[in-house]
Amino acid sequence: MTTSQLDQLVAACHWIGAKGWAPATGGNMSVRENGEFCLLSESGKDKGTLTSGDFIRVSIADNSVASGRKPSAETGLHTLIYRLFPEAGAVLHTHTVNSTVLSRVEKGAALKLQGYEMQKTLAGQSSHLDSVSIALFDNDQDIAALAGRIESFAAVNPLRYGFLLRGHGLTCWGRDVNEARRHLEGLEFLFQCELQLRLLEAK
Incomplete structure (x- = not known):
């Protein structure tokens, strides 16, 4: 990782x-430092005012x-x-109204997105005709248990x-900060x- 990534x-x-x-x-954000460590935002900090000194070196293997x-x-x-994705270079976790509401409205195991030109903001997506599936997991205050469920899902x-x-x-994540940021915005x-469409269809 270069200083510019941080x-x-x-x-x-x-x-x-x-x-x-x-x-x-x-929310919380991180960047991969190397194969052993990532730099992760410190707990309880306002994300809008973070500095490079507010990121903590964490062992990827054992936290x-x-x-x-x-x-x-x-x-x-x-x-x-x-650990799951060696190509991942940055991770962004946000608490937005749209993602929070949709995560409760959608009762399935994944949110399916199709027909939107902006799907092409996601790496590897080339057409609005493709279907993008965003997995949904029940929230859990036991992060180790939650991580275990996500790891089991990702295995298959x-x-x-x-x-x-x-x-x-x-x-969400990406190969570097810029890709993670593009994925987040997209x-x-x-x-x-999708939320606006469901509201209109419900009328």
Whole structure:
């Protein structure tokens, strides 16, 4: 990881904060440092004002923090993503209204998106005719148990771009900060479209 990647993550956090996508110190963001460690946002910090000093080195293998500082409560989800996807270079977790509401409205195991041109903001997507599936997991305060369920799902099902936690929000990733940020913005646009479409269809 280069210093610029951490700088880009700090800039992305400020952008997320300005959009109101991580209110009341919610959310957490990280970047892969190397094969052994990631740098994860410290717990209880306003994402709109983070500095590079607000990120903590965490062991990807076992979530340990040599500094003794307190990383985000969802540390285990970030390290899981880095273990499952060696190509993942950054992870963004937000608490937006669209993702939170859709995660409760959708009763299935995944949110299916199809017919939107903006699906092409997601890596590997080339047509609005394709179907994009965003996995949905029930929220759990036991992060180790939640990570275990997600890992079991990923062992037999494709898990790309990100996943939703019911009543909680979106966790997404990319090869680097810029791709993770593009995935976040693209998915949020798609979530807003899908939510508006369902509201109109319900009338």
